[in-house]
Amino acid sequence: MRTLRWEAVLLALCVAVLAYGAATTDGFTEQGNLAFLLLDYSEVALLALALLPIVLTGEIDLSVASTLGFCSALTGTLWEAGLPFETIVPLVLLAGAALGAVNAVLVVYFGLPSLAVTIGTLGLYRGLAYVLLGDRAVTGFPANYRPLATDSIGFLPYATVLVLVVGIGVALLVHVTPVGRSLYAIGLNTQTARFSGIRVDRVKLALFVLSGALAALASLLYTLRYNSARADNANGMELVAVAAVLLGGVSIFGGRGTVLGVATALLAMAGLRNVLFLDDVSNEIQNVITGLLLIVSVLVPVLFKPRRTKDAPLDKSTSDTGGDPGGGRARGLRGDHEGVGRGGG
Amino acid sequence: MTATRPLLELRDVHKSFDAVRALRGVSLELLAGEVHALAGENGAGKSTVVRIIGGEHRPDAGELLLDGEPTRLRGPREAQRHGIAVIHQEPSQFPDLTVAENVFMGRQPLRAGRRIDRAAMRARTAELFDSLGVPIDPDRVTRGLSIADQQIIEIAKALAAEARIIVMDEPTAALSTVEAERLFRVARRLADGGAALLFISHRLEELAALCQRVTVLRDGALVTTAMMADIDRETLVRSMVGRDVELLFPGREHEPGEDALVVEGLTRSGVFHDVSFTVRCGEVVGLAGLVGSGRSEVARAVFGVDERDAGTVTVAGRPLRTGDPRAAIAAGLAMVPEDRREQGLVLDLSIERNATLARLRAVSRLGVVRRARERAVAGEWAGRLGLRFRRLGDPVATLSGGNQQKVVLGKWLATEPAVLIVDEPTRGIDVGAKVEVHALLADLAARGIAVLMISSELSEVLGMADRVLVMHEGRLTAELDRAEATEEAVMHAATGGGP
Numbered sequence: 001m002r003t004l005r006w007e008a009v010l011l012a013l014c015v016a017v018l019a020y021g022a023a024t025t026d027g028f029t030e031q032g033n034l035a036f037l038l039l040d041y042s043e044v045a046l047l048a049l050a051l052l053p054i055v056l057t058g059e060i061d062l063s064v065a066s067t068l069g070f071c072s073a074l075t076g077t078l079w080e081a082g083l084p085f086e087t088i089v090p091l092v093l094l095a096g097a098a099l100g101a102v103n104a105v106l107v108v109y110f111g112l113p114s115l116a117v118t119i120g121t122l123g124l125y126r127g128l129a130y131v132l133l134g135d136r137a138v139t140g141f142p143a144n145y146r147p148l149a150t151d152s153i154g155f156l157p158y159a160t161v162l163v164l165v166v167g168i169g170v171a172l173l174v175h176v177t178p179v180g181r182s183l184y185a186i187g188l189n190t191q192t193a194r195f196s197g198i199r200v201d202r203v204k205l206a207l208f209v210l211s212g213a214l215a216a217l218a219s220l221l222y223t224l225r226y227n228s229a230r231a232d233n234a235n236g237m238e239l240v241a242v243a244a245v246l247l248g249g250v251s252i253f254g255g256r257g258t259v260l261g262v263a264t265a266l267l268a269m270a271g272l273r274n275v276l277f278l279d280d281v282s283n284e285i286q287n288v289i290t291g292l293l294l295i296v297s298v299l300v301p302v303l304f305k306p307r308r309t310k311d312a313p314l315d316k317s318t319s320d321t322g323g324d325p326g327g328g329r330a331r332g333l334r335g336d337h338e339g340v341g342r343g344g345g
Numbered sequence: 346m347t348a349t350r351p352l353l354e355l356r357d358v359h360k361s362f363d364a365v366r367a368l369r370g371v372s373l374e375l376l377a378g379e380v381h382a383l384a385g386e387n388g389a390g391k392s393t394v395v396r397i398i399g400g401e402h403r404p405d406a407g408e409l410l411l412d413g414e415p416t417r418l419r420g421p422r423e424a425q426r427h428g429i430a431v432i433h434q435e436p437s438q439f440p441d442l443t444v445a446e447n448v449f450m451g452r453q454p455l456r457a458g459r460r461i462d463r464a465a466m467r468a469r470t471a472e473l474f475d476s477l478g479v480p481i482d483p484d485r486v487t488r489g490l491s492i493a494d495q496q497i498i499e500i501a502k503a504l505a506a507e508a509r510i511i512v513m514d515e516p517t518a519a520l521s522t523v524e525a526e527r528l529f530r531v532a533r534r535l536a537d538g539g540a541a542l543l544f545i546s547h548r549l550e551e552l553a554a555l556c557q558r559v560t561v562l563r564d565g566a567l568v569t570t571a572m573m574a575d576i577d578r579e580t581l582v583r584s585m586v587g588r589d590v591e592l593l594f595p596g597r598e599h600e601p602g603e604d605a606l607v608v609e610g611l612t613r614s615g616v617f618h619d620v621s622f623t624v625r626c627g628e629v630v631g632l633a634g635l636v637g638s639g640r641s642e643v644a645r646a647v648f649g650v651d652e653r654d655a656g657t658v659t660v661a662g663r664p665l666r667t668g669d670p671r672a673a674i675a676a677g678l679a680m681v682p683e684d685r686r687e688q689g690l691v692l693d694l695s696i697e698r699n700a701t702l703a704r705l706r707a708v709s710r711l712g713v714v715r716r717a718r719e720r721a722v723a724g725e726w727a728g729r730l731g732l733r734f735r736r737l738g739d740p741v742a743t744l745s746g747g748n749q750q751k752v753v754l755g756k757w758l759a760t761e762p763a764v765l766i767v768d769e770p771t772r773g774i775d776v777g778a779k780v781e782v783h784a785l786l787a788d789l790a791a792r793g794i795a796v797l798m799i800s801s802e803l804s805e806v807l808g809m810a811d812r813v814l815v816m817h818e819g820r821l822t823a824e825l826d827r828a829e830a831t832e833e834a835v836m837h838a839a840t841g842g843g844p
Contacts, residue, residue, distance in 0.1 A: 176712075177713065177714065178712070180714075181701075181705050184691075184698075185698075185702055188691045188692075188693050188694060189691045189692070191687050191688050192687065192688055192689060192691050192702070193702075194650055194670065195648075195680065195689065196703040196756075197670045197703055255693065
């Protein structure tokens with residue numbers, strides 16, 4: 001219920017942004033601009049969709065944009081080497097999955113914190129991209145593929161159709177399947193998940209590999225859309241994706257969040273960016289506004305939610321096992337980030 | 346020393362949380378030199394009383410008197426300054442600091458230049474343990490100490506702060522009988538020294554053994570205060586539950602069938618060694634031993650949550666791989682773990698989602714979880730176990746301890762196991778719920794399920810089990826059948842006396 005209310009807030013934000021754009025900004029409602037608005041965020045959307053299931057389990061993957069960069073550089077290298085584009089596509093997808101698998105092995109089998117691991121690979125994969133291409137750009141990708149990244153079918157860009165398909169796939173995975181159920185259980189209580197026969201390691205492994213593959217998919221889109229393979233493609237995009245995930249109501253501590261929330265957040269952010277762009281607001285100010293929006297979005301629910309006072313029992317069970325202080329405190333914290341994360345299973 | 350004046354008194358205390366009236370006119374006197382028992386089922390208001398005395402809550406109405414003076418405690422620190430100490434079930438210490446540092450945390454003795462006087466701290470700590478009659482090295486770090494030792498440290502902490510009013514909130518829930526006895530000796534010493542103690546426990550025999558006076562709460566109201574000597578067990582139980590509780594343990598006939606769980610040479614190095622046993626269909630086997638003897642660890646390795654280094658586990662004729670709980674579940678093994686909040690349940694998820702967590706595939710078709718099926722399964726088990734709840738969609742965190750345990754049991758029974766391992770199935774749940782859990786386990790055995798029960802409560806093991814396995818320091822030291830399994834025999838084996 002809480003989740004639905006948050007998604008309603010996001011939806012209202014979307015409508016407000018679009019209405020503001022339509023009312024004040026020339027050219028906002030033109031079809032070309034709307035298609036651009038959607039296209040502009042398609043890679044971010046893919047990365048956010050890759051991140052969502054990982055964040056639900058309480059982990060994170062900050063290397064997504066670097067994986068995109070590496071895969072873009074790899075695409076350029078292979079294209080220069082004369083491989084047909086039809087061969088490059090599966091190779092690049094495999095490469096992305098492999099990079100995800102490296103993250104997974106470090107996180108799952110060595111038990112390292114994913115934050116540290118993926119900050120490391122964020123640098124590593126971007127560095128490898130530069131090893132491949134230096135600061136050159138490879139262009140001249142085949143004209144028969146490029147329209148797939150730029151053109152529309154009716155009013156929807158092909159890329160948006162791709163994002164929708166992936167989005168529906170992730171939504172089914174997360175909200176409908178037994179695996180999806182386990183994601184929430186893992187994020188909320190890994191021990192109980194293990195005791196329930198959920199193969200926590202295997203699930204996480206699969207999610208990181210999926211994340212790498214989706215980043216590779218985003219890299220193909222990016223490369224074709226700009227007709228340019230560069231090592232610095234999508235530099236820093238991981239932060240935009242994380243912002244969309246958090247704005248979408250996903251708890252950074254795991255266990256709470258929905259695809260609908262993330263999708264609405266993406267739309268709101270894309271709309272806002274587009275409006276600011278058309279209004280000639282500089283990139284720096286755009287960042288300031290997006291950053292403030294994110295902070296306000298996590299702050300508002302905390303400020304307006306009727307907080308349980310310290311006096312009130314968290315639940316009846318607190319009184320059962322005799323108020324063990326550690327447990328109480330742990331749950332107090334959970335209560336807190338419930339406010340921040342806003343989700344609700 | 347005989348009891349004299351009340352050090353602390355609650356007079357007609359009321360306390361509500363939102364719509365819940367936690368306390369309705371509770372009065373209580375804690376006398377110097379006396380151990381006072383606070384009894385009642387879960388949700389009766391015991392913990393609220395503890396929190397009011399400890400300064401965490403303030404009464405809505407009524408008053409708290411210290412040495413006859415009405416006092417308003419504005420917080421836990423103020424309660425401490427008045428000489429009140431609360432010892433919790435699971436003490437929280439700084440694991441990387443030494444025992445002495447923990448004891449004097451926040452009130453370290455200083456020498457010139459505001460430097461901590463370590464020598465004095467060590468000496469004072471040694472003195473305190475001496476006075477308690479417990480040998481703990483003040484210089485070791487607290488990490489790795491048993492819960493029992495940690496509680497002694499909490500008591501030393503209380504003494505270092507010169508506490509006169511000491512509340513022990515279910516201190517024995519995680520202790521073995523031997524450890525509990527040591528705690529009682531310490532408690533008696535404190536009372537003899539003139540302190541007033543308030544003691545909470547679900548184990549009635551402990552109350553009878555330790556306490557002079559008992560106050561019973563039910564649904565937040567005071568039922569009675571009586572001298573322990575004047576009240577018998579039945580009367581006590583009746584006043585707690587509000588009805589007659591016939592038998593604490595269901596009597597039953599059993600005819601064990603085929604071997605359901607066969608464990609051979611199970612070893613996890615440094616934890617337990619060469620453990621072999623069999624549980625047959627329709628049998629309840631108790632696994633006893635002191636805390637730290639390796640009981641729960643054996644259960645975890647059998648279930649596959651922990652890897653084993655050697656040995657085999659066979660469930661209903663199927664050998665299990667190491668470290669694979671899912672395969673164990675598929676083979677018909679179920680495990681109600683020791684810690685229901687951290688291992689048994691996802692507290693923030695709803696009753697129905699918890700109920701199906703161990704068998705998600707069974708409520709799914711074509712990779713889709715069918716919510717109607719899920720709800721039906723949860724509803725069915727809620728009904729069969731007599732779960733008290735408002736909606737199946739409510740988080741399990743909103744349930745009482747006994748009802749949470751029923752959700753865990755239901756979650757596992759829904760997997761239709763051949764073998765059920767229960768680790769401390771009645772820890773921290775009230776008498777009424779205990780009786781229900783015992784009846785349920787007996788009923789399951791009667792239906793042919795093999796039950797392996799781990800419990801720190803000796804009376805529970807003796808009352809329930811057809812056979813008792815006893816562990817000591819990671820080894821199985823005795824296997825006793827019902828006739829042989831007396832309290833003495835089990836304790837003898839549990840303390841390393843050999844068979």
